[in-house]
Amino acid sequence: xxxxxxxxxxxxxxxxxxxxxxxxxxxxxxxxxxxxxxxxxxxxxxxxxxxxxxxxxxxxxxxxxxxxxxxxxxxxxxxxxxxxxxxxxxxxxxxxxxxxxxxxxxxxxxxxxxxxxxxxxxxxxxxxxxxxxxxxxxxxxxxxxxxxxxxxxxxxxxxxxxxxxxxxxxxxxxxxxxxxxxxxxxxxxxxxxxxxxxxxxxxxxxxxxxxxxxxxxxxxxxxxxxxxxxxxxxxxxxxxxxxxxxxxxxxxxxxxxxxxxxxxxxxxxxxxxxxxxxxxxxxxxxxxxxxxxxxxxxxxxxxxxxxxxxxxxxxxxxxxxxxxxxxxxxxxxxxxxxxxxxxxxxxxxxxxxxx
Amino acid sequence: xxxxxxxxxxxxxxxxxxxxxxxxxxxxxxxxxxxxxxxxxxxxxxxxxxxxxxxxxxxxxxxxxxxxxxxxxxxxxxxxxxxxxxxxxxxxxxxxxxxxxxxxxxxxxxxxxxxxxxxxxxxxxxxxxxxxxxxxxxxxxxxxxxxxxxxxxxxxxxxxxxxxxxxxxxxxxxxxxxxxxxxxxxxxxxxxxxxxxxxxxxxxxxxxxxxxxxxxxxxxxxxxxxxxxxxxxxxxxxxxxxxxxxxxxxxxxxxxxxxxxxxxxxxxxxxxxxxxxxxxxxxxxxxxxxxxxxxxxxxxxxxxxxxxxxxxxxxxxxxxxxxxxxxxxxxxxxxxxxxxxxxxxxxxxxxxxxxxxxxxxxxxxxxxxxxxxxxxxxxxxxxxxxxxxxxxxxxxxxxxxxxxxxxxxxxxxxxxxxxxxxxxxxxxxxxxxxxxxxxxx
Numbered sequence: 001x002x003x004x005x006x007x008x009x010x011x012x013x014x015x016x017x018x019x020x021x022x023x024x025x026x027x028x029x030x031x032x033x034x035x036x037x038x039x040x041x042x043x044x045x046x047x048x049x050x051x052x053x054x055x056x057x058x059x060x061x062x063x064x065x066x067x068x069x070x071x072x073x074x075x076x077x078x079x080x081x082x083x084x085x086x087x088x089x090x091x092x093x094x095x096x097x098x099x100x101x102x103x104x105x106x107x108x109x110x111x112x113x114x115x116x117x118x119x120x121x122x123x124x125x126x127x128x129x130x131x132x133x134x135x136x137x138x139x140x141x142x143x144x145x146x147x148x149x150x151x152x153x154x155x156x157x158x159x160x161x162x163x164x165x166x167x168x169x170x171x172x173x174x175x176x177x178x179x180x181x182x183x184x185x186x187x188x189x190x191x192x193x194x195x196x197x198x199x200x201x202x203x204x205x206x207x208x209x210x211x212x213x214x215x216x217x218x219x220x221x222x223x224x225x226x227x228x229x230x231x232x233x234x235x236x237x238x239x240x241x242x243x244x245x246x247x248x249x250x251x252x253x254x255x256x257x258x259x260x261x262x263x264x265x266x267x268x269x270x271x272x273x274x275x276x277x278x279x280x281x282x283x284x285x286x287x288x289x290x291x292x293x294x295x296x297x298x299x300x301x302x303x304x305x306x307x308x309x310x311x312x313x314x315x316x317x318x319x320x321x322x323x324x325x326x327x328x329x330x331x332x333x334x335x336x337x338x339x340x341x342x343x344x345x346x347x348x349x350x351x352x353x354x355x
Numbered sequence: 356x357x358x359x360x361x362x363x364x365x366x367x368x369x370x371x372x373x374x375x376x377x378x379x380x381x382x383x384x385x386x387x388x389x390x391x392x393x394x395x396x397x398x399x400x401x402x403x404x405x406x407x408x409x410x411x412x413x414x415x416x417x418x419x420x421x422x423x424x425x426x427x428x429x430x431x432x433x434x435x436x437x438x439x440x441x442x443x444x445x446x447x448x449x450x451x452x453x454x455x456x457x458x459x460x461x462x463x464x465x466x467x468x469x470x471x472x473x474x475x476x477x478x479x480x481x482x483x484x485x486x487x488x489x490x491x492x493x494x495x496x497x498x499x500x501x502x503x504x505x506x507x508x509x510x511x512x513x514x515x516x517x518x519x520x521x522x523x524x525x526x527x528x529x530x531x532x533x534x535x536x537x538x539x540x541x542x543x544x545x546x547x548x549x550x551x552x553x554x555x556x557x558x559x560x561x562x563x564x565x566x567x568x569x570x571x572x573x574x575x576x577x578x579x580x581x582x583x584x585x586x587x588x589x590x591x592x593x594x595x596x597x598x599x600x601x602x603x604x605x606x607x608x609x610x611x612x613x614x615x616x617x618x619x620x621x622x623x624x625x626x627x628x629x630x631x632x633x634x635x636x637x638x639x640x641x642x643x644x645x646x647x648x649x650x651x652x653x654x655x656x657x658x659x660x661x662x663x664x665x666x667x668x669x670x671x672x673x674x675x676x677x678x679x680x681x682x683x684x685x686x687x688x689x690x691x692x693x694x695x696x697x698x699x700x701x702x703x704x705x706x707x708x709x710x711x712x713x714x715x716x717x718x719x720x721x722x723x724x725x726x727x728x729x730x731x732x733x734x735x736x737x738x739x740x741x742x743x744x745x746x747x748x749x750x751x752x753x754x755x756x757x758x759x760x761x762x763x764x765x766x767x768x769x770x771x772x773x774x775x776x777x778x779x780x781x782x783x784x785x786x787x788x789x790x791x792x793x794x795x796x
Contacts, residue, residue: 050472051444055437096784149538159547159777160487160540162467167786176475252440254467256540258567259436295441302428310666312392312401315431 087241118237406679
């Protein structure tokens with residue numbers, strides 16, 4: 001009844017090719033962005049901004065990076081955290097060694113470094129597919145982790161190997177406060193998601209999807225496989241590198257190579273599996289599930305009278321409950337939360353009718 | 356009933372329950388606990404936080420701190436950095452109106468990540484027996500306190516003890532020492548200063564890394580067997596320790612020439628290695644055991660009354676438990692000293708910071724606290740946030756730790772310039788102006 005396109009007519013070709021054809025969708029997105037940019041920094045307290053929204057946004061971006069590679073281009077990868085680490089350390093080194101480099105440029109160049117490393121470790125994809133490619137990207141994960149700890153140059157020869165983020169200054173405005181870091185993260189994430197949407201709707205995106213669905217047929221119709229696959233790795237690496245830089249600079253303020261270990265790669269992989277492969281909204285939903293749900297559980301549990309359940313057991317029970325929820329979700333909708341949302345939208349389009 | 360009235364009644368009910376939960380406590384001091392009770396380091400976490408909580412309960416049972424009761428709440432971090440950060444942000448505001456006094460995460464990674472936040476939020480960050488070494492310089496790190504022992508003092512004291520055993524520091528020349536360290540920032544922290552000490556005293560130093568978590572150390576110990584060093588310094592954590600001792604026995608290196616550092620010194624590190632751990636030496640800032648008046652008091656007032664925090668009562672008096680008690684003593688004493696200046700009321704983090712910076716524990720005061728022999732005499736100041744820097748050495752006899760030395764002091768005069776150079780570099784990187792300690796009260 002409310003979510004119909006009745007009365008909305010496209011009079012120009014450009015209008016028909018829009019991402020959001022429904023006026024309700026466009027207004028909804030504009031309202032969401034207005035709330036995110038204006039209302040949340042005003043109203044939000046330190047806890048919500050620093051510990052909930054920033055990691056959620058950064059991991060959504062990382063999820064998008066892996067989604068471009070795995071969901072759209074079909075190349076399985078377990079090296080995501082390694083490329084995040086490359087981005088973080090590259091941005092740090094540029095900030096520390098090249099004086100006067102603006103922060104956004106350093107982050108972009110850090111992403112570029114991660115893109116180059118990712119393309120390098122994506123070379124095996126020209127020969128191997130599927131699970132075997134997973135193993136060779138695992139090599140990236142271990143190699144980058146080893147290299148960053150072995151060579152003290154990467155962490156500016158600090159005794160402990162932990163890098164500490166320098167001040168965040170953009171155009172003279174200091175962004176170290178939680179609201180500032182949140183706005184920096186939100187701006188970068190929105191910009192890169194907009195770029196990502198355009199990427200997957202472009203010819204390159206369609207080439208990726210062709211390679212994902214059947215790469216032999218794609219080669220037969222003239223899609224250059226090597227260029228497509230390596231560009232997928234490179235662009236995915238760029239997104240992951242920027243996400244890594246934001247994780248280090250905007251979220252934790254410090255990073256050690258163990259912060260980007262295999263567990264982080266698995267976490268990003270789970271985000272896109274639960275969120276939905278090959279979708280953009282799925283990254284947000286997956287990140288919300290994987291990152292925020294345990295925090296929600298832990299907060300709910302802390303409302304219980306203390307001493308009711310032994311503190312160590314509480315944590316284990318939370319994990320069991322979380323695992324059970326994952327199983328439940330995947331049984332109900334194997335294609336992920338994005339597909340669930342899509343089904344809900346389709347029902348909403350027809351409401352109050354059923355079909 | 357219409358939907359609107361149901362909704363409004365529900366909202367009213369929720370608000371009232373929420374209001375009931377947020378009762379203003381009025382006269383309580385809050386300690387946020389970023390504890391870890393699951394994960395690979397659960398043994399250390401349950402012991403330490405068990406001791407800390409039991410001491411807080413003991414203080415409450417004896418009238419609180421000048422009538423101010425202590426309260427706390429736990430948030431599980433699993434020793435993971437981002438969970439520690441989330442717990443910090445969640446708990447830093449206080450509990451039911453009781454202000455937070457200090458955070459004690461007992462984790463190097465979490466300490467690094469919450470260092471800047473603690474300074475901005477004016478909440479002291481306590482890293483007892485560990486931490487970022489240059490945070491000893493309080494002029495650059497006003498809110499960070501590596502109490503009792505920082506990593507540089509730890510290795511310096513070990514080298515001094517080796518010198519003692521060899522008959523004098525000049526006898527160190529020509530000795531071979533291998534350091535087996537955990538592959539993490541904590542493990543790597545002391546490599547540079549060990550090299551400095553090696554250059555100064557003329558012993559041959561080899562540094563071997565064990566990748567986290569340290570389940571497999573065959574290649575490192577085969578290296579050690581080939582090198583045939585005189586001493587091995589074990590800077591381990593968690594499961595790395597018993598695995599090191601068992602692998603040492605396999606390659607035939609004698610356990611009584613392995614010296615464990617402050618995080619390789621507990622019963623949970625030696626006992627799982629069984630017979631391989633017999634003779635293993637480790638440092639400690641406090642003895643294990645239960646015959647100290649404060650521990651007897653905790654036993655009487657807390658454990659025997661059924662409120663003990665430990666799940667396994669046999670762990671009462673073990674190294675990690677006693678570390679938790681010592682940490683409790685230092686935290687509460689800082690609150691007490693701060694109350695002398697700011698009044699006998701719940702204090703803010705800034706005021707408790709003053710208390711920590713003026714922490715003074717001499718033998719007389721330790722006797723009053725019932726901790727003589729358990730805690731070393733400490734004196735903190737603006738420029739010295741460590742305060743102690745001395746350790747004792749203990750040896751595992753198969754079932755328990757036996758003290759085999761008196762207090763061995765670190766060479767703090769040698770270490771101070773290195774610490775200051777590092778802290779001033781940090782200040783330059785971050786654009787901080789160091790405080791002038793001569794002007795502070």
